[in-house]
Structure formats: C-alpha cells, structure tokens
Amino acid sequence: MIRFLIKGLLRDRSRSLFPLITVTIGVALVTLGDSWVDGALVDIIDNNARLETGHVKVVTRAYKEQLSSAPNDLALLGTKDLINDLEKEFTNMEWAPRIRFGGLLDVGGEENVTIRQVRGSGLAVDLSEGSKEIERLDLNKILVQGHLPQASDEILLSPGLMENLQVEVGDEVTLISSSMYGSMVIHNFTVSGKIRFGIVALDRNMMIAPLEGIRYALNMEDAAGAILGYFKDPDEYDKNLTASMKEYFNKTYHNPKDEFSPYMLTLRDQNFLNDILLLYENAMGIFIFIFVLVMFIVLWNAGLMNGIRRYGEMGLRLAIGESAHHIYLTSIAEAVFIGLGGSVTGTLIGLGFAWYLQNYGVDVTGMLDSNSLYMSNVIRARISGSTFYIGFIPGVLATALGAIVSGRGIYKRKTAQLFKELEV
Structure with a gap:
C-alpha cells in the first residue's frame, strides 16, 4: 500500500508538487530561523559572561x-x-x-x-x-x-x-x-x-x-x-546548576544583617538577561507555531481543491468496495509522505544557508548604533543538534493537519452522487 501511495504521488504531480514546494519553503525557513536564533542566543550569553556577568x-x-x-x-x-x-x-x-x-x-x-x-x-x-x-x-x-x-x-x-x-x-x-x-x-x-x-x-x-x-x-x-x-x-554552563550554586553560597556565606557580606548572582540575574533569554528561547516556539498555522491554512485549501478534482477517483474507490474510512486514512498517509519529503528537502536547503551564515555571518552594525546590549556586530548562525530535526515538526504536522481537516469531506459524499459524477 505504501508503494502504491508513493507511486501515485510521483505520477500525479498536481497532487504533490504544490504541497511539496510549500512544505519545503516553510521547513527551510524554520531550520534557518532555529540556527539563527541559537547563534544569537549563544552570542549574547558568551559576550555577557566574558565581559560583564560571568556564569x-x-x-x-x-x-x-x-x-x-x-x-x-x-x-x-x-x-x-x-x-x-x-x-x-x-x-x-x-x-x-x-x-x-x-x-x-x-x-x-x-x-x-x-x-x-x-x-x-x-x-x-x-x-x-x-x-x-x-x-x-x-x-x-x-x-x-x-x-x-x-x-x-x-x-x-x-x-x-x-x-x-x-x-x-x-x-x-x-x-x-x-x-x-x-x-x-x-x-x-x-x-x-x-x-x-x-x-x-x-x-x-x-x-x-x-x-x-x-x-x-x-x-x-x-x-x-x-x-x-x-x-x-x-x-x-547550566542555568539550573548555577541557581543551585547561588542558593548554597548565599546560605553559607551571606549575612543578611551585613550589607558588605558577599552575595552570589547568576548570569540570568543581571542585565535583564533572564527576560532577554526567555524571549529568545520562546521565539523558536512562536516561529514554529506561525509556520504551522500558515502552512496548515495553505495545505487545507490545497487539500480541498485536490479533493474536488479527485471526486471521480473517490467515487470509483467507493464503488469497488473501499470504505470511506480507508480512503480518509490513505489521504492522511499521502500528506505525511509529502511532509516528510518536503521536510528533508527543506532541512537540506536550510542547513546550506545556515552553514553560510555560520561561517560568514551578517554585519548588523548599523542596527546596533544605539544598542547597549553586548551583541556582536556580526551575527552568525549556529548549527546545533536541533537544527537537523526542528523543521520536521511543522513540515509533517502542518501537512497532516491539512489532510485531516480537508479530508473530512469524504464522509459527506454520497455514493449515488459519486456514481452520477462517474457517468459524466
């Protein structure tokens, strides 16, 4: 069955080409965005730790x-x-x-x-x-x-x-x-x-x-x-480890009655870094949510249009005894295959751009003229472990959701109506 579905997608490009391009572009942007945010995050932590805050x-x-x-x-x-x-x-x-x-x-x-x-x-x-x-x-x-x-x-x-x-x-x-x-x-x-x-x-x-x-x-x-x-x-470096060090040190060495007694701070306690780092850490989740939403809407509409074009095929499959439930599941499986294919292609493209930005970066000096944050003039991406798989989340999820919503129309089609369409 899997071979049958894949052959169908390869032979009928109208069913797979547009969704594949949509997923590829979305996944490439998510992959590049993840490496870019990760690079900026590491840059901020490293510069602040070296110059001002320590760990x-x-x-x-x-x-x-x-x-x-x-x-x-x-x-x-x-x-x-x-x-x-x-x-x-x-x-x-x-x-x-x-x-x-x-x-x-x-x-x-x-x-x-x-x-x-x-x-x-x-x-x-x-x-x-x-x-x-x-x-x-x-x-x-x-x-x-x-x-x-x-x-x-x-x-x-x-x-x-x-x-x-x-x-x-x-x-x-x-x-x-x-x-x-x-x-x-x-x-x-x-x-x-x-x-x-x-x-x-x-x-x-x-x-x-x-x-x-x-x-x-x-x-x-x-x-x-x-x-x-x-x-x-x-x-x-681990924020939880530094927090436990701070708690131990202040309990052991700090005297609340003496304002000159030593007190330990963590990196996140200084320069509003906790808020800044939380924003950067959550940015990727927001980024993925936006792309899942956008691709879901696009692929949902593509699925509806594709379903209208395939009414004849669905009627024939129902006529020969295939259940509507099975047709629905196979349409979701097709979407997952498209999502996987687009995710692989998009990840490779995103990694290519991320590699370039990791090695050469982008000079943003003009944007930092009035900025007091310890951020390098040249921002570089950083390829990490998550960069290789982060794009598969929106790539597969959006295509599956699009197929799940658009494919529900199969259950609303009457077999008699589909026979009439076949006669035409």
Whole structure:
C-alpha cells in the first residue's frame, strides 16, 4: 500500500508538487530561523559572561543593589581569602577578580593644559603572566594596534576613545576618577594598544587596564568590585546548576544583617538577561507555531481543491468496495509522505544557508548604533543538534493537519452522487 501511495504521488504531480514546494519553503525557513536564533542566543550569553556577568558573580549585597552603576565604594575586601574559599567550594569553576571603573580621560597639551577630555568606562582585569583573562577576553585577537599592557600604568583604548581623544599608541592620558573612599584620584597611563571588540556598545568608549594598576590608582588594595566565576568547561554552563550554586553560597556565606557580606548572582540575574533569554528561547516556539498555522491554512485549501478534482477517483474507490474510512486514512498517509519529503528537502536547503551564515555571518552594525546590549556586530548562525530535526515538526504536522481537516469531506459524499459524477 505504501508503494502504491508513493507511486501515485510521483505520477500525479498536481497532487504533490504544490504541497511539496510549500512544505519545503516553510521547513527551510524554520531550520534557518532555529540556527539563527541559537547563534544569537549563544552570542549574547558568551559576550555577557566574558565581559560583564560571568556564569556567576560574587559582589557585596550593597553593590548588588546598585549593580548598574558599579559603585566601587561598596566593593569586596579581602578578595584573596574569598577566592581561596571559592576555589575549595566549587572545584569546577575558575574565579577572576575585576573592577569596573569610569571617569574622564584627559589629554594635556603644552604646559600640561587640558586640550581634550572624554568620558570613558573601563574594566580592570588580571593581565599578569599565566592569567586566563587574556584568553577569556580574546585580547590577542581584538588587539589591532600596539601591544598588551606590560606594566601597571599601561592601558588599552577602544577606537572610539582614541578617535575622540586624538591619541596614538605611546601617548599619555590621565584618568580622573574617584577612589574607593570617595576622594578624587588623578593617575597617568600610557596607551599601549588599540582594541576593537566588534561590539558597538564597547567600541565607543571602553578601556582595559591591568588590575594592579587600577587597584593602586583607586586605593583598592586586595579589593574588587566583583569576583566572576566561570565553568572550566564552557559547555558545562547550566542555568539550573548555577541557581543551585547561588542558593548554597548565599546560605553559607551571606549575612543578611551585613550589607558588605558577599552575595552570589547568576548570569540570568543581571542585565535583564533572564527576560532577554526567555524571549529568545520562546521565539523558536512562536516561529514554529506561525509556520504551522500558515502552512496548515495553505495545505487545507490545497487539500480541498485536490479533493474536488479527485471526486471521480473517490467515487470509483467507493464503488469497488473501499470504505470511506480507508480512503480518509490513505489521504492522511499521502500528506505525511509529502511532509516528510518536503521536510528533508527543506532541512537540506536550510542547513546550506545556515552553514553560510555560520561561517560568514551578517554585519548588523548599523542596527546596533544605539544598542547597549553586548551583541556582536556580526551575527552568525549556529548549527546545533536541533537544527537537523526542528523543521520536521511543522513540515509533517502542518501537512497532516491539512489532510485531516480537508479530508473530512469524504464522509459527506454520497455514493449515488459519486456514481452520477462517474457517468459524466
């Protein structure tokens, strides 16, 4: 019977060609959409984890309440001992102290008179030999000019800052900021290199400095704004695991009566990432629902038209003793075969486009000019396990639903009427 149905579909293209094309296009778009959404999702998680949130982050409770302003006067103290405790408690994690800082960058002219000032935001990280921060932040990759800081008073600037300050590698700039205790600090740095993150929000006014240099400049000895935790195996990241780590740490180390006691946050607790990631995670379900609905309506109408054209065939099959129920089931089976064929073809086409976008991406810099989200300028697709089968859900489901609804008309046809149609 299966061979008979497949032969019928192959020999009568009017029954299969249009539904097959519809399913192929829909499945290709769903497959491409899944890889595109997955790529954007991984990009957002990776960039935010590397640059801002970590997989988990330890701060003081007072710092947490003002997290967006990065208040260094509420920073963690005694970070060496705290990191030692964290390494003993969570052996699958790596821990990195960091300081977020901001202020004015000043360029002096003759007689040290200010000629240009630009507001900038900075990140102080451990750049000592053997530190994994260099690899984690891809500093060797994003360095486009000069060299990484080799002394505590050297600094890396983004293209936006260097352009606005009109400085080059080797020039001196002055950081005007405030210390951990609220006093004004003025510290000179030498520009050792230019870095381009490929993220609009960072390339405008970002600077990276050695942790020890900023600690000295801001009077933050053995202090840090936050201690970021990363899984040793990045693929090990799991939101449920980080949530359980947070619960354990805060129950063990956090003192609700002390606003300066350490408090752990997960990646999703920061930068509205929970809402953003939920939106992206649900986007694929919405995407599939829309395509199932659209293809269902199209294939339903195609099934109705096909049923009208095949009244004679149905009459003959009823006349020779085939039951209406069997005819109905075979029409659904035909739709499933069309859905499978279109799903295979559509998945292959979608994978082809996804492979191209995974390797070359699409530059969306112009769309991110006013965006503060840590999203790369070049968005790439990501082919994952779900990419190979996600298109079969709408492909088979829509064709089956279309056949189920349109085929119900078979039961309404009277055998006597079908005999009259056969005579004509």
